[in-house]
Amino acid sequence: MPLVVNSTSAFLSDVEQSNNNFFNAGSIVLGLRDGDGNLLTYPLFSILGMNPNDLQSKTVKVTKEGTLDFQYSFQINQTGEDSALCNILTVDAKLDGVSKYNGNLLELNFSPAIMISETSDDWNFLVSFNSSDPSLQLKTCSFDLVVKGWQSGSDGTWGLTDTKTLTNTISYFLPTIEPIPALSTLVTIATQSAELNMSILEDKKTVSFSLNNISDFKKISYQLSYDSDNESQGIIGEADLNNQVSFEMNNITLGTCSGGGTCVYHQNVHNFQLSVDLTDNKDKVIYLLKSIE
Numbered sequence: 001m002p003l004v005v006n007s008t009s010a011f012l013s014d015v016e017q018s019n020n021n022f023f024n025a026g027s028i029v030l031g032l033r034d035g036d037g038n039l040l041t042y043p044l045f046s047i048l049g050m051n052p053n054d055l056q057s058k059t060v061k062v063t064k065e066g067t068l069d070f071q072y073s074f075q076i077n078q079t080g081e082d083s084a085l086c087n088i089l090t091v092d093a094k095l096d097g098v099s100k101y102n103g104n105l106l107e108l109n110f111s112p113a114i115m116i117s118e119t120s121d122d123w124n125f126l127v128s129f130n131s132s133d134p135s136l137q138l139k140t141c142s143f144d145l146v147v148k149g150w151q152s153g154s155d156g157t158w159g160l161t162d163t164k165t166l167t168n169t170i171s172y173f174l175p176t177i178e179p180i181p182a183l184s185t186l187v188t189i190a191t192q193s194a195e196l197n198m199s200i201l202e203d204k205k206t207v208s209f210s211l212n213n214i215s216d217f218k219k220i221s222y223q224l225s226y227d228s229d230n231e232s233q234g235i236i237g238e239a240d241l242n243n244q245v246s247f248e249m250n251n252i253t254l255g256t257c258s259g260g261g262t263c264v265y266h267q268n269v270h271n272f273q274l275s276v277d278l279t280d281n282k283d284k285v286i287y288l289l290k291s292i293e
Contacts, residue, residue, distance in 0.1 A: 048234020080142030
Protein backbone atom coordinates (compact mmCIF):
# COMPACT_ATOMS: atom_id res chain seq x y z
CA MET A 1 0.00 0.00 0.00
CA PRO A 2 1.54 3.34 -1.00
CA LEU A 3 2.60 5.85 1.70
CA VAL A 4 1.10 9.36 1.29
CA VAL A 5 2.87 12.34 2.98
CA ASN A 6 1.14 15.73 3.19
CA SER A 7 3.16 19.02 3.64
CA THR A 8 2.29 22.56 4.68
CA SER A 9 4.19 25.80 3.72
CA ALA A 10 4.04 29.14 5.50
CA PHE A 11 5.58 32.58 4.74
CA LEU A 12 6.29 34.80 7.70
CA SER A 13 6.89 38.58 7.55
CA ASP A 14 7.57 41.31 10.06
CA VAL A 15 7.45 45.11 9.83
CA GLU A 16 9.24 47.36 12.28
CA GLN A 17 8.33 51.03 12.36
CA SER A 18 10.40 53.82 13.94
CA ASN A 19 8.48 57.04 14.41
CA ASN A 20 9.51 60.68 14.84
CA ASN A 21 12.81 60.53 12.96
CA PHE A 22 14.31 63.82 11.73
CA PHE A 23 17.23 64.39 9.38
CA ASN A 24 18.79 67.86 9.27
CA ALA A 25 21.37 68.75 6.61
CA GLY A 26 23.83 71.40 7.69
CA SER A 27 25.14 74.10 5.38
CA ILE A 28 28.35 76.01 4.76
CA VAL A 29 27.79 79.62 3.73
CA LEU A 30 30.87 81.81 3.68
CA GLY A 31 30.05 85.51 3.96
CA LEU A 32 32.25 88.45 2.97
CA ARG A 33 31.35 91.80 4.51
CA ASP A 34 32.93 95.24 4.66
CA GLY A 35 34.06 97.06 7.78
CA ASP A 36 30.48 98.23 8.45
CA GLY A 37 29.07 94.71 8.20
CA ASN A 38 27.50 95.12 4.73
CA LEU A 39 27.78 92.29 2.22
CA LEU A 40 30.57 92.93 -0.27
CA THR A 41 28.85 93.05 -3.66
CA TYR A 42 31.28 95.50 -5.26
CA PRO A 43 35.00 95.42 -6.15
CA LEU A 44 37.33 95.42 -3.14
CA PHE A 45 40.27 97.42 -4.51
CA SER A 46 39.34 99.83 -7.31
CA ILE A 47 42.23 102.28 -7.31
CA LEU A 48 43.07 104.79 -10.01
CA GLY A 49 46.35 106.65 -9.63
CA MET A 50 48.25 104.61 -7.05
CA ASN A 51 51.81 105.88 -6.70
CA PRO A 52 55.03 104.40 -5.29
CA ASN A 53 54.99 104.02 -1.49
CA ASP A 54 51.23 104.64 -1.30
CA LEU A 55 49.54 102.30 1.17
CA GLN A 56 46.01 101.22 0.25
CA SER A 57 43.96 99.45 2.89
CA LYS A 58 40.71 97.46 2.74
CA THR A 59 38.81 95.54 5.41
CA VAL A 60 37.09 92.20 4.80
CA LYS A 61 35.04 90.39 7.43
CA VAL A 62 34.82 86.63 6.79
CA THR A 63 31.61 85.45 8.45
CA LYS A 64 29.86 82.15 9.19
CA GLU A 65 26.44 82.52 7.55
CA GLY A 66 25.48 78.80 7.57
CA THR A 67 25.16 76.19 10.31
CA LEU A 68 28.44 74.29 9.97
CA ASP A 69 31.93 75.27 11.02
CA PHE A 70 34.46 75.54 8.22
CA GLN A 71 38.05 76.41 7.46
CA TYR A 72 39.08 78.69 4.63
CA SER A 73 41.97 80.17 2.71
CA PHE A 74 42.67 83.00 0.24
CA GLN A 75 44.03 82.85 -3.28
CA ILE A 76 44.93 85.53 -5.84
CA ASN A 77 44.07 84.94 -9.51
CA GLN A 78 45.41 87.47 -11.99
CA THR A 79 42.67 88.32 -14.52
CA GLY A 80 44.38 90.95 -16.67
CA GLU A 81 46.91 90.16 -19.37
CA ASP A 82 49.54 92.68 -18.18
CA SER A 83 51.45 91.36 -15.16
CA ALA A 84 54.11 94.12 -14.88
CA LEU A 85 52.38 95.98 -12.04
CA CYS A 86 51.00 92.81 -10.42
CA ASN A 87 54.52 91.43 -10.11
CA ILE A 88 55.69 94.28 -7.88
CA LEU A 89 52.61 94.74 -5.70
CA THR A 90 52.97 93.53 -2.12
CA VAL A 91 50.24 92.75 0.40
CA ASP A 92 50.25 92.58 4.17
CA ALA A 93 47.25 90.47 5.27
CA LYS A 94 46.37 90.95 8.93
CA LEU A 95 43.84 88.94 10.94
CA ASP A 96 42.58 90.88 13.96
CA GLY A 97 45.70 93.07 13.71
CA VAL A 98 48.18 90.17 13.45
CA SER A 99 50.07 89.78 10.18
CA LYS A 100 49.44 86.34 8.61
CA TYR A 101 51.11 86.98 5.26
CA ASN A 102 53.43 89.72 4.03
CA GLY A 103 54.86 89.36 0.54
CA ASN A 104 54.15 89.38 -3.17
CA LEU A 105 50.47 89.86 -3.99
CA LEU A 106 50.27 87.05 -6.55
CA GLU A 107 51.77 84.53 -4.10
CA LEU A 108 49.26 85.17 -1.30
CA ASN A 109 48.55 81.90 0.53
CA PHE A 110 47.92 80.52 4.00
CA SER A 111 49.14 77.25 5.42
CA PRO A 112 47.52 75.84 7.40
CA ALA A 113 44.03 77.08 6.53
CA ILE A 114 42.14 79.40 8.88
CA MET A 115 39.36 78.01 11.10
CA ILE A 116 36.36 80.36 11.14
CA SER A 117 35.50 81.93 14.49
CA GLU A 118 32.00 81.89 15.95
CA THR A 119 31.37 85.52 15.01
CA SER A 120 33.60 86.90 12.23
CA ASP A 121 37.25 87.08 11.24
CA ASP A 122 38.33 90.68 10.62
CA TRP A 123 40.96 90.92 7.88
CA ASN A 124 42.85 94.01 6.81
CA PHE A 125 44.66 93.94 3.47
CA LEU A 126 47.36 96.60 2.91
CA VAL A 127 48.66 96.86 -0.66
CA SER A 128 51.72 98.87 -1.75
CA PHE A 129 54.68 98.99 -4.14
CA ASN A 130 57.95 100.93 -4.08
CA SER A 131 59.12 100.98 -7.70
CA SER A 132 59.23 104.29 -9.60
CA ASP A 133 60.04 102.63 -12.94
CA PRO A 134 58.51 104.99 -15.55
CA SER A 135 57.59 102.04 -17.75
CA LEU A 136 54.96 101.09 -15.16
CA GLN A 137 52.98 104.30 -15.61
CA LEU A 138 49.46 103.70 -16.89
CA LYS A 139 49.88 99.98 -16.12
CA THR A 140 46.97 98.17 -14.49
CA CYS A 141 46.85 95.08 -12.32
CA SER A 142 43.51 93.25 -12.44
CA PHE A 143 43.01 90.29 -10.13
CA ASP A 144 40.45 88.29 -8.16
CA LEU A 145 40.66 87.64 -4.45
CA VAL A 146 39.18 84.15 -4.11
CA VAL A 147 38.05 82.92 -0.69
CA LYS A 148 37.29 79.19 -0.47
CA GLY A 149 35.77 77.53 2.57
CA TRP A 150 35.30 73.81 3.25
CA GLN A 151 33.73 71.87 6.10
CA SER A 152 35.69 71.23 9.24
CA GLY A 153 37.51 67.88 9.13
CA SER A 154 37.83 67.86 5.35
CA ASP A 155 40.99 68.58 3.40
CA GLY A 156 39.01 70.61 0.87
CA THR A 157 38.79 67.83 -1.75
CA TRP A 158 35.51 66.41 -0.41
CA GLY A 159 32.51 67.53 1.61
CA LEU A 160 30.63 70.81 1.58
CA THR A 161 32.36 73.89 0.20
CA ASP A 162 31.60 77.52 -0.59
CA THR A 163 33.65 79.98 -2.65
CA LYS A 164 33.37 83.74 -2.94
CA THR A 165 35.30 86.04 -5.33
CA LEU A 166 36.09 89.75 -5.07
CA THR A 167 37.31 91.58 -8.19
CA ASN A 168 40.12 94.15 -7.94
CA THR A 169 41.76 96.75 -10.19
CA ILE A 170 44.82 98.83 -9.31
CA SER A 171 46.48 101.24 -11.74
CA TYR A 172 49.66 103.27 -11.49
CA PHE A 173 49.59 106.86 -12.68
CA LEU A 174 52.09 109.58 -11.91
CA PRO A 175 51.48 112.81 -13.84
CA THR A 176 54.46 113.85 -15.90
CA ILE A 177 55.71 117.30 -14.96
CA GLU A 178 57.22 118.90 -18.02
CA PRO A 179 60.15 121.29 -17.61
CA ILE A 180 59.51 124.95 -18.40
CA PRO A 181 59.93 125.21 -22.18
CA ALA A 182 61.90 127.79 -24.13
CA LEU A 183 60.09 130.93 -25.28
CA SER A 184 59.64 129.66 -28.85
CA THR A 185 57.99 126.53 -27.49
CA LEU A 186 55.79 128.59 -25.21
CA VAL A 187 54.41 130.42 -28.20
CA THR A 188 53.62 127.09 -29.84
CA ILE A 189 51.79 125.83 -26.74
CA ALA A 190 49.83 129.06 -26.47
CA THR A 191 48.37 128.37 -29.91
CA GLN A 192 47.41 124.84 -28.86
CA SER A 193 44.33 125.97 -26.95
CA ALA A 194 42.99 122.49 -26.28
CA GLU A 195 39.70 122.63 -24.39
CA LEU A 196 38.46 119.93 -22.01
CA ASN A 197 34.79 119.72 -20.98
CA MET A 198 33.08 117.18 -18.72
CA SER A 199 29.40 116.57 -17.99
CA ILE A 200 27.47 114.23 -15.67
CA LEU A 201 23.91 113.11 -16.30
CA GLU A 202 21.35 114.19 -13.74
CA ASP A 203 20.84 110.59 -12.57
CA LYS A 204 24.62 110.35 -12.02
CA LYS A 205 24.88 107.03 -13.83
CA THR A 206 27.19 108.13 -16.64
CA VAL A 207 29.88 110.72 -17.39
CA SER A 208 30.87 112.18 -20.75
CA PHE A 209 33.74 114.43 -21.77
CA SER A 210 34.93 116.15 -24.93
CA LEU A 211 38.08 117.78 -26.25
CA ASN A 212 38.27 120.57 -28.84
CA ASN A 213 41.12 122.21 -30.73
CA ILE A 214 43.30 119.12 -30.63
CA SER A 215 44.44 118.86 -34.25
CA ASP A 216 48.11 119.05 -33.14
CA PHE A 217 47.83 115.90 -31.04
CA LYS A 218 48.02 112.23 -31.97
CA LYS A 219 47.12 110.40 -28.75
CA ILE A 220 45.03 110.80 -25.58
CA SER A 221 45.30 109.02 -22.23
CA TYR A 222 42.62 109.77 -19.66
CA GLN A 223 41.81 108.88 -16.07
CA LEU A 224 38.52 109.50 -14.31
CA SER A 225 38.43 109.20 -10.53
CA TYR A 226 35.51 109.75 -8.16
CA ASP A 227 34.17 108.77 -4.74
CA SER A 228 31.07 106.70 -3.96
CA ASP A 229 29.35 105.47 -0.81
CA ASN A 230 31.80 102.62 -0.37
CA GLU A 231 35.17 103.66 -1.78
CA SER A 232 37.18 105.54 -4.34
CA GLN A 233 36.53 104.51 -7.93
CA GLY A 234 38.56 104.89 -11.11
CA ILE A 235 38.40 104.43 -14.88
CA ILE A 236 41.29 104.71 -17.33
CA GLY A 237 41.56 104.63 -21.10
CA GLU A 238 43.47 105.78 -24.14
CA ALA A 239 42.84 106.38 -27.83
CA ASP A 240 44.58 107.46 -31.02
CA LEU A 241 43.49 110.90 -32.22
CA ASN A 242 44.98 110.96 -35.72
CA ASN A 243 45.21 114.76 -35.50
CA GLN A 244 41.45 115.19 -35.47
CA VAL A 245 39.94 118.51 -34.38
CA SER A 246 37.76 117.13 -31.59
CA PHE A 247 37.23 114.00 -29.52
CA GLU A 248 34.26 112.75 -27.49
CA MET A 249 33.91 109.97 -24.93
CA ASN A 250 30.23 109.56 -24.11
CA ASN A 251 28.30 107.69 -21.43
CA ILE A 252 31.10 106.27 -19.29
CA THR A 253 29.26 104.00 -16.84
CA LEU A 254 29.68 104.84 -13.16
CA GLY A 255 29.43 101.26 -11.98
CA THR A 256 29.86 97.74 -13.30
CA CYS A 257 27.94 95.95 -16.06
CA SER A 258 27.64 92.24 -16.77
CA GLY A 259 28.01 90.65 -20.19
CA GLY A 260 24.21 90.46 -20.39
CA GLY A 261 23.88 94.21 -20.08
CA THR A 262 22.78 94.41 -16.44
CA CYS A 263 24.50 97.29 -14.64
CA VAL A 264 25.03 97.99 -10.93
CA TYR A 265 25.64 101.71 -10.46
CA HIS A 266 27.76 103.23 -7.71
CA GLN A 267 25.76 105.23 -5.20
CA ASN A 268 26.27 108.81 -3.96
CA VAL A 269 28.99 109.52 -6.52
CA HIS A 270 30.88 112.81 -6.05
CA ASN A 271 34.32 114.47 -6.21
CA PHE A 272 34.92 113.80 -9.91
CA GLN A 273 38.38 114.47 -11.29
CA LEU A 274 39.27 113.93 -14.93
CA SER A 275 42.92 114.09 -15.98
CA VAL A 276 43.94 113.98 -19.63
CA ASP A 277 47.37 113.59 -21.22
CA LEU A 278 47.64 114.79 -24.83
CA THR A 279 50.67 113.71 -26.86
CA ASP A 280 51.60 115.81 -29.91
CA ASN A 281 53.45 114.79 -33.07
CA LYS A 282 56.80 115.55 -31.42
CA ASP A 283 55.94 113.29 -28.45
CA LYS A 284 55.52 116.25 -26.11
CA VAL A 285 52.77 115.88 -23.55
CA ILE A 286 50.41 118.45 -22.08
CA TYR A 287 48.28 117.74 -19.02
CA LEU A 288 44.66 118.89 -18.65
CA LEU A 289 42.52 118.60 -15.51
CA LYS A 290 38.79 119.02 -14.90
CA SER A 291 37.00 118.64 -11.56
CA ILE A 292 33.35 118.51 -10.50
CA GLU A 293 32.32 118.13 -6.88
